[in-house]
Amino acid sequence: MVKVLITGGTGLIGQHLQNTLINNNIEVAVLTRTPKKSNEFRWNLNENYIDKNAFNNITHIIHLAGAGIADKRWTLKRKKELINSRVKSTSLLLKKITDHKVPLQGFISASGIGYYGAVTSDKIFTEEDAPKNDFISTICSQWEKSAHQFKNIDVPLTILRTGVVLTKKNGALSKMNSPLFLSALGTGKQYVPWIHIDDLCNLYLEAILNDNFKGIYNAVAPEHQTNESFSKTLGNIIKKPVLPMNAPSFILKTALGEMAYMLLNGSRVSAEKTKQFYNFVYPDLVTALNNIYHE
Template identity: 65%
Template sequence: MATILITGGTGLIGKELTKKLTNRGHVVNILSRNPKKNNEFRWSLKENFIDKDAFTNVSHIIHLAGAGIADKRWTNERKQELIDSRVKTASLLFNKVQEYKTPLKAFISASAIGYYGAITSNEIFTEEDDPENDFISKVCVKWENVALKFEHLDIPVTILRTGIVLTKSDGALQKMNTPLFLSSLGSGKQYMPWIHIDDLCALYIKAVEDKKFTGIFNAVAPEHQTNEIFTKTLATTLKKTLFPFNIPSFVLKTALGEMAYILLNGSRVSAKKVSKSYSFNFPDLQSALNNVYNGK
């Protein structure tokens, strides 16, 4: 069994992934700014510090750390935090792996479909497509570039460009399950690539357990849904009233500033590459939401 070092282990995905990895017999070490449990080890970006003991017997690193993209308004200070919490932390890991001569079998990193930009188009983006040139895309490019540096150390790298993660506790669905968001946003025609948290965790586990599962993958379900259809399906599943009007774009832009663009835009993202080596447990939105809310 592997010993895995996880950043962002106390976050939405990290908690569930840690539980699933542990249930499969793996050992999980978690990096934390304020460690409280036996398997938590201190790290500090400001101090350029990671507890050396965190790397004991570690064979894999899963890098999930990153400030929440939609948690706060995008001020210049917040934008820098979004970058540093992903990019500088990855660089710190890279430096410490070299310093401590950690014999990693793989470096596995989160990324996001924001790589393709906050745009609405007719294109179905694949892993081979170029990035956009907006802020969210630039964050992802910098994030991935640091992860790919591990290849220079002959360490295999897996990057998962993740869509909206569907889970009942916290996350996007909790924010959408409010009167404000139980209506279409803007035109409602923008796409919302998504993935059930169980499928996402399974992909991370696959990256640990399957040596052939390396490279860059779109971690999204194969079904494409617009914001309008997504919202209607969510309302039906929750048995709640769907507001009959769309929230105008200017309202969101006024309330959220530049961050509104990630809600008002979205294109289809292809799951063909990842589907060649992984069969989704929840390939369609209805089954995913039924599981999240009804346990079916």
């Protein structure tokens, strides 16, 4: 029997992932600050607390939890929260797994393509590339470093560096899709590595079921889109006009502060290593968006 404990299981990706696992006859438990269902268990980072019943018969942990990167401006306090919510939560899971002597068969952690930094270049980044030294890269590299602690207790580790996740409700698309029109951002030449949520959840499923799917993988579709081409494709799919002039960089910087650099920059990220283990259901943007808006 396989039973998976998910952190962040009540979030956008977590809810979808729960359905994917359950549809594949995998039992699911969820850590949340406010349990409401029979398969939900309380945890609290400030109290260093996790309900020990959450670990009953657990074979794998999928660690999605972390404060939302784009939810608030990056003040010093918020930056600390973004890192601590990922690093401290991972360390707490490790401590409890050790304390309760849970025979874990796999630890699967989210990360982000922000690991490669908020940069626009001609380079196509692979899993072998080093992190940059900006803040978004620091978040991801420290998150991954904390996850690597599980290897010290001989627990197999998989890390998914995730791009922009496309979903039917909420998420990135809802923010891009303004009521009247669409607009590219800044130069529009920055790349937007993306992935359909079904493909992302299937990759987590692969990490559970395939003993060879260990290590670090880019969770991005194999097709490359710039911010400009993404906006035009989205406009064609949903029949909405795209402004001929892009949203100026200075407006985004004024509104979002340092966070704006994450939107105004982006390079291509390779899916070649991931494709060795997984065939994407939605390998191109047209197919992905048609599924989201017309199926």
